[in-house]
Amino acid sequence: MLALLGRRLGGAAASAAAAAAAQAAAPAACCRGLASSRAAADLREFVDPEVGATERVTYGRPWFAHELRLKSWDDLHKLWYVCLKERNLVATHLNWHKGKQSAEQYKERYKKVKQSMNRIKQVLSERACQELNPIRRAQMKKAIHLM
Numbered sequence: 001m002l003a004l005l006g007r008r009l010g011g012a013a014a015s016a017a018a019a020a021a022a023q024a025a026a027p028a029a030c031c032r033g034l035a036s037s038r039a040a041a042d043l044r045e046f047v048d049p050e051v052g053a054t055e056r057v058t059y060g061r062p063w064f065a066h067e068l069r070l071k072s073w074d075d076l077h078k079l080w081y082v083c084l085k086e087r088n089l090v091a092t093h094l095n096w097h098k099g100k101q102s103a104e105q106y107k108e109r110y111k112k113v114k115q116s117m118n119r120i121k122q123v124l125s126e127r128a129c130q131e132l133n134p135i136r137r138a139q140m141k142k143a144i145h146l147m
Contacts, residue, residue, distance in 0.1 A: 062115035
């Protein structure tokens with residue numbers, strides 16, 4: 001196949017094509033797999049960086065609905081996925097610390113994240129109900145239901 005490409009593309013182009021094909025065929029340590037996320041996004045995202053810390057770290061409060069009403073549809077979706085990622089991180093730690101005293105801090109964080117996620121869905125549902133176009137309203141409600 002490369003010989004056929006070499007005749008068609010010419011000498012310099014053939015060597016460049018052969019080098020590219022060889023590089024693509026050889027497995028490289030820096031290559032990403034089939035995942036569509038960035039290379040640094042791996043299972044470490046679900047582990048709290050302060051796990052080995054000796055002092056107790058305090059976390060913020062849940063979002064209030066009146067704050068969320070000021071945000072755009074896209075911002076609320078981004079915030080939803082940030083909360084989803086945080087919820088998965090906290091759920092991982094809850095599972096690790098099941099039945100231990102250290103699980104209490106994660107239970108509080110889980111509760112706050114769930115409150116924020118419920119309020120995001122509430123605000124999005126309010127916006128969907130106010131939508132005048134019935135087709136758009138149905139699309140919005142379907143998107144909210146899938147969250």
